[in-house]
Amino acid sequence: MPGFLEKMNRAVAIGTILALGWYLIRVVPQVFSRPLDEVTWKVEMVIAVVVFVATLIADIVRAAISNRKELGEADVVDDGRDHAAEQRGDAWGGHAMHAAAFVALMLLVLDFDPFWAANSLFVGAMLAGLVSALVKMLTLRGSV
Amino acid sequence: MSFQEKSNIAMLVVTGGTYAWYFASSADVLLGGRDSPVEALALTNMKMLLTVGIIIVASIVAHIAIAIAAPSEANEDADERDKLVEMRGDQRGGFVLAVFALGAMASAMTAQPYYLIANLILAGLVASELVKGVSKLVDYRRGV
Numbered sequence: 001m002p003g004f005l006e007k008m009n010r011a012v013a014i015g016t017i018l019a020l021g022w023y024l025i026r027v028v029p030q031v032f033s034r035p036l037d038e039v040t041w042k043v044e045m046v047i048a049v050v051v052f053v054a055t056l057i058a059d060i061v062r063a064a065i066s067n068r069k070e071l072g073e074a075d076v077v078d079d080g081r082d083h084a085a086e087q088r089g090d091a092w093g094g095h096a097m098h099a100a101a102f103v104a105l106m107l108l109v110l111d112f113d114p115f116w117a118a119n120s121l122f123v124g125a126m127l128a129g130l131v132s133a134l135v136k137m138l139t140l141r142g143s144v
Numbered sequence: 145m146s147f148q149e150k151s152n153i154a155m156l157v158v159t160g161g162t163y164a165w166y167f168a169s170s171a172d173v174l175l176g177g178r179d180s181p182v183e184a185l186a187l188t189n190m191k192m193l194l195t196v197g198i199i200i201v202a203s204i205v206a207h208i209a210i211a212i213a214a215p216s217e218a219n220e221d222a223d224e225r226d227k228l229v230e231m232r233g234d235q236r237g238g239f240v241l242a243v244f245a246l247g248a249m250a251s252a253m254t255a256q257p258y259y260l261i262a263n264l265i266l267a268g269l270v271a272s273e274l275v276k277g278v279s280k281l282v283d284y285r286r287g288v
Contacts (some may be wrong), residue, residue: 094238118252
C-alpha cells in the first residue's frame, strides 16, 4: 500500500493534470479563433489555480484519513529515502521552472505580448510541479 | 576546498556583482518611470544582454584561473556530497524562483509594463541563483 508521501505526490500530479488540462481546453481554442486582445485567460488562470488547490486539499485529506496509522507513528518525511525523494523532486521541478522563466523572459525581451509570458510561466509552473511530483514518486518506488 | 566549492564561490561573486551593478544602475529606470515603457524596455534589454556577456566571460576566466591554481582538482568528478549539495541548492533556489514567477504572472495579469515584468523574472532568476550559491556555500562549510 502506498505511503502518505506517495499519495500526497499523486494528489499533486492529479491536481496539476486536471487544472492544467481544464485551462488549456478553455484557452487554446480561443488563441486560434480570435485576436489576442479578445482571448479571456485571466479568470481561467485563477479558476485553474483554485481547482488545483481544491483537488489537492481533498486528496490530501483523503490520504491522511486512509493513512492515519502511519501518520500517528512517524513524521511525514521521516527517513533518508523520503528526504532524497523530496530533494530530487524539488531540484528537477526547479530546473523546469528555470526553463519556463527563461522562455518567458526571452518572450518579453523580444517584445511579445505579456499574454505569452504569463502563460509560459503558468504552464511552466504547472509542468514543474508535475515533474517534481513524478520524480518524487519514482524515487520513492526506487525507480530513479 | 574542492574545485566545485571554488567554482561555486566564483559564480556567486560574478553573478552577485554583475546583477548588483545591473539593478543599481537600472533603479532609476525601473522605479522612477523616467523613461517611456518602450525606452525603458530597450535600455534594460541592452543591459541584460551585456550582463549575460559579462557573466560568460568572467566565469570562463574564473574557472581557468581556478584550474591553473590547482590542476589536479579540476579533473576530479563530482562526488556524492557534491551532488547532494547541488540538489539542496537547486531545491531552495527553485522555491525562490517560484515566488518571483507568481509575482511576474500577477504583474502580467494586471497589465504592468513589459520591462517591469521582464525585470521581475530576471530578479527571480538572479535571486534563485544567489540562494542556490549561498545554500551550497553553507552546505560545503557546515556539511550535509
